[in-house]
Amino acid sequence: MSNIRDVARLAGVSVATVSRALSNPEKVSDESLEKVHNAIAQVGYRPNMLARNFRSARAYAVVVLVPDIANPFYSLFIRALEDRAQQKGYAVLLGDTRGTPEREMEYIRRVETRLADGIVQLRPSSEKSQNNIPPDIPCVNACGCEYTTGPAIRIDNRAAAKTMVNYLISLGHKRIGVISGLKDNPHAIDRLEGYKEALADAGIPFEKDLIAEGDFTMWSGLNAAFQFCNMKVRPTAVFSMNDEMAIGAMQTLKNQGIRIPEDMSVTGFDDIAYAKYSDPSLTTISQPAEEMGKMAMDMLLKVIEGEPLSQRECVLPTEFIIRKSTGPAPGKK
Amino acid sequence: MSNIRDVARLAGVSVATVSRALSNPEKVSDESLEKVHNAIAQVGYRPNMLARNFRSARAYAVVVLVPDIANPFYSLFIRALEDRAQQKGYAVLLGDTRGTPEREMEYIRRVETRLADGIVQLRPSSEKSQNNIPPDIPCVNACGCEYTTGPAIRIDNRAAAKTMVNYLISLGHKRIGVISGLKDNPHAIDRLEGYKEALADAGIPFEKDLIAEGDFTMWSGLNAAFQFCNMKVRPTAVFSMNDEMAIGAMQTLKNQGIRIPEDMSVTGFDDIAYAKYSDPSLTTISQPAEEMGKMAMDMLLKVIEGEPLSQRECVLPTEFIIRKSTGPAPGKK
């Protein structure tokens, strides 16, 4: 494997000139430049980035901490993040934590040991469940929810949820079930707030029994729906806090002979690709996953480079998408 | 930021001892070990992996080249790959190529410049579309198809497809449509072979018109299904080469008033999570994505370490899963 010295020798210049020819070509005469390039081509030289990174004390890599890469919302986000990183000359180290703090620590350690320059955190964290990232390491929260302290990209979960529930109310629904995430999940907390606000605005009393707890998997949605089926007075609409659970729930409802949306309306959150192809297609809230990924990367790079941020937190707009899983409350028109 | 010298000084030993204490603790006396650990704790020392990797000429990282991380089959595979990599102390650099050779080259360059030690290639490549990975760089193909030259993890696409089509034939179907991938896609080629073999075994003539070309996206499946709807004599079953296209196709068929499986059976391939929750649930072939991910990582590490491979290629079994999207051909029982 040839190194910079081999190139220098062959080109008849010093190593300094070769180095400059590669990183600051404008500081080198055209003549030298050509000699260097010829030599490089001749020996098939490839700069050793390990050495370069070591020397410049930069990994040119960032870690993305994601609860589960197999979740389509996250994979979309990461695709955009990676795209931007590539543009900027950075690598993305995949940090699928599978929800365990131990694995999360492993990855945080990677930046402490200089293998990465910063972190994009996708795990939502509230006051309770702090993310254990030391304050001195560059980090951007892109979990999309409130209660973060550092730089963050997020959406207004409360407002989005409220919009959705308002819509259901406008369709005549008064008894609206919720399939929530785990109780202490920040997304779930924010979205539940929005639900409550919408009810309050309409003068509908809040009923604790209408909240079914899930964990954002299809399976949990499937399960939660049974709770509604078995109620003496069923809800006429179900607000699910993500699309997967909504899809799972619709499965249960249809199996129980409940027609969607004639007997019961169902809504989701995220607008994953399958939401459009579910049966019926899902009314949902679209999060700008790709936009979020790009912005998170840009933001993190600024933090790494020490540039000032124009704003600590960036709240991106969501889009309310009406499809066929929602309709007038039974008996209404 | 403290370095190994600071630790050595504080512990009252040499840097060599500190280095050994960290990487070969068995070569250091218990006494020194304790002194070193105390010193490390005291100054909050974190080894600079950039330096270590540089020195040992190893990145302890691998690149995974994936056509699209947002595809659920791939994300499942990668999750397993990453899990295994983490266990072995390796990082996974995400290489989402979006199908472009340019981006693929970018990533190959990353290992040429020592930022990664090897590549897991998920893009299928045939004789025509070679993967342009230089022969000297460690690489494992895990695209799951034939025609690879180097180390590979794959499934028997042809046999799996044949099993599926045999099943349809056993249900009385004689006119079986295919939603294929792009014509030159190796997966598509192999699976089409299996389809043809099954037909031949049953004495059913092959009809070119029954092949609709897609590109493995839901949208293309949706589109392809129209081709069948508009035929004078419609097929009674459709063999789709992946689940996404099958889900898209079912959407079209249902919209056209075609009942599944009463009027037409539909089958998929991959068994992604949504296959179980589609309407109706999808009969499909399950690929051992996670197993493949783990094995690919293990195999690549052997190549990197220069260990001999017990077998160049490893063919993993698939599972045939019958759900509700298939039934007897119309008129049969």
Added chain:
DNA sequence: TTGTATGCGTTATCAC
């Protein structure tokens, strides 16, 4: 078991 000394490939500082 431990310490000393050298070098990994590059960039950057300085003199020329």
Added chain:
DNA sequence: GTGATAACGCATACAA
């Protein structure tokens, strides 16, 4: 514009 050379932090061959 160019060249000589000193770092960067660590692992390791060799000597003790």
